[in-house]
Amino acid sequence: MITLDDIEDFTDLTRDEIAAIAEHEQIPEADAALLADYLMHAHHGAQKVLAMISEDIRNALHADDLPHARALYAVLHRFIADHPDAVRGAE
Numbered sequence: 001m002i003t004l005d006d007i008e009d010f011t012d013l014t015r016d017e018i019a020a021i022a023e024h025e026q027i028p029e030a031d032a033a034l035l036a037d038y039l040m041h042a043h044h045g046a047q048k049v050l051a052m053i054s055e056d057i058r059n060a061l062h063a064d065d066l067p068h069a070r071a072l073y074a075v076l077h078r079f080i081a082d083h084p085d086a087v088r089g090a091e
Contacts (some may be wrong), residue, residue, distance in 0.1 A: 004029060004033070008033045011037040012036075013033075013036045014079075016074075016078070017036065018032050018033050020072060021035060021036050021039075022054055022078045023056055024053070024056050028086055035090065036049065046085050047085045049079065049083075050083075050087070050088065053072060053075055053076045053079060057073055057076065
C-alpha cells in the first residue's frame with residue numbers, strides 16, 4: 001500500500017512545503033503532493049509555489065496569526081534555498 005509519506009517522497013518539496021500548498025488550495029495533503037510535483041515540473045511552477053506560500057504568509061499576518069506567519073516564513077526561506085530558480089524566474 002502506498003502511504004502519504006511515499007507520495008510526498010516522490011516530490012521535490014518538503015512535507016512543510018506540501019502542507020503549505022494544501023493549506024493554500026484547501027485540499028488534502030496527498031492531493032497537494034501531486035499538485036506540488038506537477039507544479040515543480042511545469043514552466044514557472046516554482047514561482048507559483050512561491051506565490052502560494054507568500055500569499056499564505058500575508059493571510060496569516062492579516063489574521064494576526066504571527067506564529068503561523070513565522071512558520072510559513074521558515075517554509076518559504078527553505079523553499080527559496082532549495083529552489084533558487086523560483087526567485088530568479090520571477091524577476
